[in-house]
Amino acid sequence: MAFITASWNPLGDAFYRKTELYEMSWSLRDGLRDSLVAAAPYGGPIALLREPQRRSPSSRPQLEIYSASGGAFASFPWKSGPVVQLGWTVSDELLCIQEDGTVLIYDLFGSFKRHFSMGQEVVQSQVLEAKVFHSPYGTGIAIVTSSSRFTLATNIDDLKLRRLPEVPGLQGKPSCWVVLTQDRQTKVLLSNGPELFILDNTSCTVVCPSGLSPQDGSIVHMSVSFSYKYLALLTDTGHLWTGLSTLQEKLSEVDTKKTTVPKQMLWCRRPKSQQPSVVLMWDRLLLVVGVCNETIQYPIEDPCVLVGEMDGVRIISSSNQELLQEVPLVCQDIFKIASMAPGALLLEAHREYEKSSQKADEYLREIKEQSMLGEAVRQCVEAAGHEYDTNTQKSLMRAASFGKCFLTDFSPDQFVTTCRELRVLNAVRDSSVGLPLTHTQFKQLTLQVLIDRLVYRQFYPLAIEICRYLKIPDYQGVSRVLKHWASCKVQQKDLTDDAIARAVCVKVGDSPGVSYSDIAAKAYECGRAELAIKLLDFEARSGEQVPLLLKMKRSQLALSKAVESGDTDLVYTVVSYLKNEMNRGDFFMTLRNQPVALSLYRQFCKLQEQETLKDLYNQDDDHQELANYYVTASYREKRLEGRLSLLQSAVDEYNKAKNEFAVKATEDEMRLLRFQRKLDDEKGAGLLGLSLQVTMETLLSLGLHKQAEQLYKDFRVPDKRYWWLKLKSLAEKEEWDELEKFSKSKKSPIGYLAFVEVCIKCNNKYEAKKYVSKVTPEQKVKAHLAVGDLEGAADAAIERRNEAEMGAVLSRCSPSNSLVIERLNRARAAIAKNFDSIHTQAPHLDRRTSCCCPFTIKASVCSIAGVIL
């Protein structure tokens, strides 16, 4: 066990250890000297800009991007302006802050994504210093300009620049400064000479850290912890003050006895830290200063860069990378020399067991006697999580598994989860991947983000493997990876559209949660419109295709896809989009090719924009509809002149539509309207707007026979209609003499049965009878029945030898008409003999009579009603 504790250094009552993470696989010619370096926490990527100040166009500085293990992602000459600061966002994007305040954003592979500016005033006064910081709001940037003003942006994805108030007496840049995030506010803490200021949105306040005496000198370096909770201040006399970042409480004050300003100063602590410390780095020395006043010194050979992590500090040199951290308590318990902690005993027991020594039993007994076996297993499992070396992990896990065998009701969850997570962690820690995450960091980062980071680095197969291994639901796991993969695939310039589309389709298939339209949108962003359309074809839901197609200005296609989707709301969305985008003519032409959309739009226009409707028909040369439109409009028009002119337009259009019938009908209507108007003026008849028939009716009832006659002739009203009209009108007015005269004026085109019936309707049986004799033989029976003359009816029926008619008469007979009944029955019997001859034509009628027969039951029903009511 000695070999594990060999790298441990005591600090107060805790230990610190340095673990080697990687031999860096990069080969840097000049090491890290003269370079601007930015390395992201959580084992993030490293960006290097060599000689950032070199400005001659002949030799541009080189920007290089590496993984944490030194694997190259990208390298390209820097062509933009001088860079002040590099930094990484939470989503692994590289921020390059230029002297002129422009911030350029690149992805891991060095392709430019976008840029923004830190404000107009920066252009005149350069950026002197900049810091990239992370907060719950995302990644932020703070700059200080040569005019000594600070500007902040708390989230670069939702850019809101805040210019902080002026700092009194500040010239140029302050001697040191940090960004603090407290109480949801982002502030700047800065020192200028002996003074310390806090700058927030509105004010600049002088502050004094509690317990720091002015004799200690002015502050030359400061550092805030990963969680923004603790602050370390270094004075020019070498005093290191540590305390809460609110400056309210002091933790300790240590005299480092170094008066040179260190290159970097960082907090090194972890959650539930026993012994937090601050790490200071000079050219040749790394000093760990514990809050307990003790220190550890490490010599340095190469120039190094320190990266603060939540549970330690990574030290990157040109040749290797180490993790400096406080040894976790549980590891201390297990590995500390002569530790009697249950975990340590269990590990020992297992080691003896493997040696087949009976000592194993002794150790186990010892643990069991204290009933600490459960605790021992837990300790081993937990410690395994904190160890970086796989062999140590294995021996700890084996010991845990061994101890578990002697426990009956011990939940295996922790053990299983840790096994799985270690497997994942070991995979991503591999030098070829280069994500040196500790278990604590992994828990903080979450698996989702880890997968995202793998995806950013384009380790798609590994990401998918991990998702499958940890059984993450598809839409959160595999599908998400595939989506990224596909979006990346479409950017490959060396492949043809077809090849890419095919490749995407094969891989993605119909995984749930992967939207082809998103992938297509990506392709379109990369300027591959054709590919985008090909990809859209795979999209099963045509509704999803529409927005992108619109964006791509493929409006026709968008419209037809919308129609295909059967979602009228979508169709309408496209239509209203097109309406605003296109000129009218094109818009109508487009609609014309899409009948569904056209009818939808017409419906809308009918209710909202009548005028557009007209234009629409005009464009289509749809004269028929146009004419109909005018006719409709004419009915909304109250003034006669307006109505006539609309009707005239209708006539013109009907003419163009070659609808002669409608032309004539409309012209007639106009004629009628004029006629009505004239009569209204002359007689006040109130005719305007009535139909021809009603007009004539009104005229007749007003006694204006001449005018009615005129209409009859002018409009070529069929004789039948006119006769019916006049007949009814005269009967209603009970002008019986007129009626008789009229009946004799010429042969009635409607026959005389009508006269009989109308008279009966007007309750004039006497007049009705006058016309019975004139009725044609076929209708004689009906006529007789109508006037209630049963005998006459019977005579007529018998004369015509018509059985059906006889039946009809019979059905009307009541017992008092026994004579008639007898006669009819006799006649029927006579016919029955010759029945055969009639049979051929009778059945036809039979059904008709039977279907009308409900009406024969009436008498019986009336009596029932009588019973009940």
Added chain:
Amino acid sequence: MAHSARRDSPELPDFSILKRLARDQLIYLLEQLPGKKDLFIEADLMSPLDRIANVSTLKQHEVDKLYKVEHKPVISTSDQLCFLIRPRIQTVKWICDVVNADKVPGKSRRYKIIFTPQKFYACEAVLEEQGIFGDVTIDEWPFYLLPLDDDIISLELPEFFQDNFLAGDQRWVRTAGSALHLLYSLYGPFSKVYGIGRCSKMAYESWREQVEEGEQKARQAEIGNVFLIDRDVDFVTPLCSQVVYEGLVDDIFRIKCGCVEFGPDVTSSDKSVKVMLNSQDKVFSEIRNEHFSNVFGFLSQKARNLQTAYDKRRGMDIKQMKAFVSEELKGLKQEHRLLSLHIGASESIMKKKTKQDFQELLKTEHLLLEGFEIRECISYIEEHINRQVSMVESLRLLCLLSITENGLLPKDYRSLKAQYLQSYGVDHLLTFSNLRQLGLLVEQQPGETLTVMESKVGKLVNDKTAGKLTDAFSSLAKKSNFRALSRKLNLVPKMDEEYDLRVPRDMAYIFSGAYIPLSCKLIEQVLERDGWMGLEEVTRLLNGHEFAVTGSSGVDSKGKNDTQRIILVMFLGGCTYSEISALRFLGREKGYKFIVVTTAITNSSRLLEALLGNHV
């Protein structure tokens, strides 16, 4: 009454869940606007709403006053207004006016619009255009289906017919799909889906999409097969006069949402009475499907039975009398009341229909269906128009003539139209234009015989581009092939035997034995053949768009046998009570149980009134 089912008909699923579901959803939405509020209800939503929730339910959820949407300025003083409306642009515009009117004096109110069954983008666009999108909150009340009876479910969307078939506006298709999906998720999975018609196909596809998007749950199916049919597949049936009791009542008194209002002439008092017409009404449930000629016989029998029941009390002792009063009397009284109402209704029907005119009318209809003595029919129609018997009736006869004859001769077409215009005004030019577009009233192309037409339609269907064209302009190019269909499917029974309406032998009884409704015949045939096999000629004449799809759930025949015989028929564009009666008859004959889902109950007048061009 006299029919004995060959097989026991299976039990129908319980559709009252639909009502409960809709009520709970509405209450949830009302709760979203806490505090007292005034509720404005679209006029045609009143009756459906009445079926699922009463005023006290609404009051319980802090609805203060109820108003009908009347497109007039509101007088409400409440500071919260809630609008329960159909997604219609006119109504939305009215709401915009209301809100904007409030803005002038600076009155601040909260507004909530509840669209049912769904909202449309066009409505939101209007709100946006009028600048009040931010002032109102919008919700959707997915009240798709209203069960009118044990076996009738209505979407209560009469405008479906007009919008979809006349204007070619497919916005309701998705609604139909959603309605089907609702039924599927409550009573599915379906084992087979058949359908015919373009709209049916689209509704089917929309439904399938929703099935795929949603999660699958394995459940015991309560509905076996589904049949979707477009109204424009069969226009003849709804255009015929109805002579089955329920249909007749609808034609004359207009049944609204399963409820009819009988006027003083029926109740023989000075008050009108509203009566629910459904299977709960013991008298009605026995006569609803009967040909009118049988109704009186039944009623008189019933009256006699009732009398006997009443008479029982003579000679009872006190104890028996007590039992009689407590147990039977109430039922008898109820039955008495219903019986007298239906007798009153029947008498009123008689008064209106016994006249010679009605006989003549039926005779003409039957001649048209058979294709005999067309000349006489035309002159009958002419007289009908000339005498201004009825605006809609005349139109109905004209349409029937055109469909059965495959269009009118140009000469007749013109003269009949001219006469109609003289009778009812030239604005009916638009009506005729609508009718032509739907293929209801068209002119025969000169020189075109039936066979030429048939082959031409065949070509149209084969030729893709032409097919698109027919799709596009809905039914412009569509011709009815009624005569050929009638021959193929035997729609008009042979007439050489007497048809006993008391013991019907086929569905033709609903039209006095003169015609088997095409829609129902198609359903019968497809169910019998389990698909469209052997009906190729028929579907060609109907312009295609037929489909038959086996559902995803494997059909295990055991145990599900009963369910298999429950058939859901969905009419897109409305169906008539006569059709429902015919299907009930078919169900009894073949041991099926039909559930009719329709966008609305229709009849000839509603169908044609929707197409009148003079009220736009």
